[in-house]
Amino acid sequence: MSLLEIDGLAIALPTRTGVRRLVDGVDLRVEAGEVVGLAGESGSGKTLTALSVLGLLPHGAQTGGQIRFDGRDVLALRRRELRRLRGADVAIVFQDPTTALHPMIDIGTQLTEHLRVHRGVSRKAARARAVELLGLVRLPDSARALDAFAHHFSGGMKQRIAIAIALACEPRLLIADEPTTALDVTVQAGILQLLDRLRRETGMGVVLITHDLAVMNVTADRLYVMYAGRIVEEGATRGVLDSPRHPYTRALLDALPEGDRHGRPLLPIPGEPATPEARPAGCPFHPRCVHARPECSSRVPELVTLAGGRAAACPVDPLRGDGSSVELARHRGG
Amino acid sequence: MLSRFVARRFAAAVALAFGVVLVAFLLTNLVPGDPAAANLGQRAIEDPDAVAAFRRQYGLDQPLPVQFGRYLTNLLTGDLGRSQQTNRPVRTDLAEFGPASAELALTATAISLVLGIGLGTLAAVRRDGPIDQALRVVSLGGVSVPLFWLALIALYLLSFRLSLFPGAGRLGPGAPRPPSVTGMYTVDAALAGDWATFRSALGHVLLPAMVLAAYTIGLLTRFTRSSVLEVLGNDYVRAAHAKGLPVRLVVRRHVMRAALVPIITVVGTAFASLLAGTVLVEQIFSWPGIGSYAYRSATTLDLPAIMGVSLFVALVYIFVNFVVDVLYGVIDPRIRAS
Numbered sequence: 001m002s003l004l005e006i007d008g009l010a011i012a013l014p015t016r017t018g019v020r021r022l023v024d025g026v027d028l029r030v031e032a033g034e035v036v037g038l039a040g041e042s043g044s045g046k047t048l049t050a051l052s053v054l055g056l057l058p059h060g061a062q063t064g065g066q067i068r069f070d071g072r073d074v075l076a077l078r079r080r081e082l083r084r085l086r087g088a089d090v091a092i093v094f095q096d097p098t099t100a101l102h103p104m105i106d107i108g109t110q111l112t113e114h115l116r117v118h119r120g121v122s123r124k125a126a127r128a129r130a131v132e133l134l135g136l137v138r139l140p141d142s143a144r145a146l147d148a149f150a151h152h153f154s155g156g157m158k159q160r161i162a163i164a165i166a167l168a169c170e171p172r173l174l175i176a177d178e179p180t181t182a183l184d185v186t187v188q189a190g191i192l193q194l195l196d197r198l199r200r201e202t203g204m205g206v207v208l209i210t211h212d213l214a215v216m217n218v219t220a221d222r223l224y225v226m227y228a229g230r231i232v233e234e235g236a237t238r239g240v241l242d243s244p245r246h247p248y249t250r251a252l253l254d255a256l257p258e259g260d261r262h263g264r265p266l267l268p269i270p271g272e273p274a275t276p277e278a279r280p281a282g283c284p285f286h287p288r289c290v291h292a293r294p295e296c297s298s299r300v301p302e303l304v305t306l307a308g309g310r311a312a313a314c315p316v317d318p319l320r321g322d323g324s325s326v327e328l329a330r331h332r333g334g
Numbered sequence: 335m336l337s338r339f340v341a342r343r344f345a346a347a348v349a350l351a352f353g354v355v356l357v358a359f360l361l362t363n364l365v366p367g368d369p370a371a372a373n374l375g376q377r378a379i380e381d382p383d384a385v386a387a388f389r390r391q392y393g394l395d396q397p398l399p400v401q402f403g404r405y406l407t408n409l410l411t412g413d414l415g416r417s418q419q420t421n422r423p424v425r426t427d428l429a430e431f432g433p434a435s436a437e438l439a440l441t442a443t444a445i446s447l448v449l450g451i452g453l454g455t456l457a458a459v460r461r462d463g464p465i466d467q468a469l470r471v472v473s474l475g476g477v478s479v480p481l482f483w484l485a486l487i488a489l490y491l492l493s494f495r496l497s498l499f500p501g502a503g504r505l506g507p508g509a510p511r512p513p514s515v516t517g518m519y520t521v522d523a524a525l526a527g528d529w530a531t532f533r534s535a536l537g538h539v540l541l542p543a544m545v546l547a548a549y550t551i552g553l554l555t556r557f558t559r560s561s562v563l564e565v566l567g568n569d570y571v572r573a574a575h576a577k578g579l580p581v582r583l584v585v586r587r588h589v590m591r592a593a594l595v596p597i598i599t600v601v602g603t604a605f606a607s608l609l610a611g612t613v614l615v616e617q618i619f620s621w622p623g624i625g626s627y628a629y630r631s632a633t634t635l636d637l638p639a640i641m642g643v644s645l646f647v648a649l650v651y652i653f654v655n656f657v658v659d660v661l662y663g664v665i666d667p668r669i670r671a672s
Binding site for chain 2: 054056083084085086087088091092094096099100101102103104105106113114117118149151162165
């Protein structure tokens with residue numbers, strides 16, 4: 001049994017044009033001590049998938065499928081049981097620490113209020129744990145930080161604090177929703193190293209959500225690529241990034257500014273991401289796909305299991321269909 | 335850091351108070367009309383000596399700057415002059431009528447705060463539900479209904495027709511006046527342990543206070559609703575839910591703290607409308623407070639009394655705003671620094 005097992009997850013939300021299915025048939029596994037990447041453009045359903053694990057979907061959301069955390073069906077939990085799960089067993093770090101930290105509550109309280117609720121520890125013990133937590137995320141002068149407020153810290157520091165908050169109850173699963181997107185590039189690496197060290201030290205599973213494949217390359221063991229509410233490719237990170245089997249993954253990689261491009265031009269993905277209001281029939285990516293064939297516009301491709309624990313939802317193999325991919329693959333491998 | 339913040343606000347409040355004295359003095363003296371004519375009897379007004387004596391007695395024969403200087407020096411020793419109508423020191427009058435108004439205004443404030451913030455939060459949490467719709471109508475009614483009309487209807491229906499509340503005045507005929515400590519009968523009766531008098535005083539203050547509070551309840555309900563709604567959409571509220579905190583703790587600690595800052599601003603200004611409203615309500619409910627006193631002194635051009643009332647109201651207002659400013663700093667640590 002995996003730590004987190006998501007099977008056939010579907011999420012529908014009421015929008016201006018009626019109820020729309022924003023996540024459709026997502027299967028996902030996370031083992032203890034593993035970092036799983038969830039990649040895709042904005043609106044691909046990554047964040048909704050993550051929020052559903054905590055039962056934090058927006059008001060009016062409808063769900064289908066199953067989410068099992070440690071064998072328990074999260075979607076069937078009662079509110080009180082869900083509340084006991086949140087913050088204690090499953091914790092989340094949001095994208096922007098500046099808005100996720102309360103501006104008027106001191107850091108010490110924010111670090112330990114859920115510890116006190118979930119475990120009923122004393123004020124004194126909570127304070128000691130708070131100092132310990134800030135040490136864990138390497139925040140300098142942690143004792144003084146407890147009485148400070150969010151605006152006293154830089155963006156990177158705030159994200160370290162947000163991670164410390166998430167770690168307070170020693171969760172077994174940490175969901176990090178674009179944890180480095182709002183930060184300066186110079187700070188990003190530090191946060192990613194921190195996450196990597198923490199999962200090794202604590203053995204917790206991590207779901208890392210980001211649109212940035214370069215971030216995945218450093219951190220994630222396995223990778224899921226989402227497009228328009230579906231998983232289009234999955235597999236070990238190195239394999240997926242070195243030899244992408246789905247044209248969308250390929251396109252994401254070509255759109256990535258990187259130091260080792262050797263003069264090859266950046267290739268933006270043509271067209272706009274499929275919005276929930278205007279999701280094309282058939283493969284949702286086909287209007288933007290350079291390999292699209294006539295049948296792509298009529299049939300939704302299944303996620304097909306490939307060798308090496310990989311899977312892709314595309315009948316076209318970009319490795320064979322386009323020579324430049326091979327070159328790219330060799331490039332990354334070397 | 336907070337004490338420096340308070341000191342800065344206090345200095346600003348003192349400067350403001352001086353400005354208020356000056357403006358009130360000028361305005362009072364710019365009013366066309368002759369105080370002597372308004373206060374002296376028909377026979378005395380025809381006697382130039384009596385008029386001159388009246389003007390001399392109240393210093394009206396001096397040039398305006400001299401009058402102002404004299405008023406200021408007297409003010410610093412706590413002397414507000416002598417009322418021409420009651421022929422008593424204005425300070426004595428204010429000490430008698432002030433607590434009556436304070437009792438009324440504070441009760442109204444308490445009612446507005448509890449109902450306004452409570453109902454507003456409820457409406458926001460139950461957004462677009464039937465409770466929210468009903469509260470929208472109620473709060474709109476509260477801010478739209480004219481005060482004098484509401485006062486008359488309340489007095490007629492609830493007191494005269496249904497006898498749910500006692501009528502005008504501060505105490506029932508059987509209740510003795512409690513020994514004066516604060517001048518507020520409910521507080522004094524409670525301090526003296528005289529619960530029969532307390533009940534009578536509370537019964538008398540409730541109806542005018544509710545009438546007075548109607549506008550601020552409506553205002554606060556609407557304002558709290560929008561303020562809470564805005565906060566509910568914030569990331570840090572979602573983060574608080576993600577920690578598995580009980581909903582009540584999330585609302586109390588995370589939502590209300592952030593929502594209170596704009597609400598407190600409205601409370602400050604709403605208090606001004608309460609003070610202004612007392613003039614009408616006190617007249618209708620025969621409440622012997624500052625409002626009635628202001629009305630009488632204005633109709634008789636009783637300049638020292640008008641000045642006294644203006645100063646009293648202005649100082650209360652400045653004090654309330656000072657408290658609001660300090661509360662900002664207490665609630666929001668970011669304001670302390672700036």
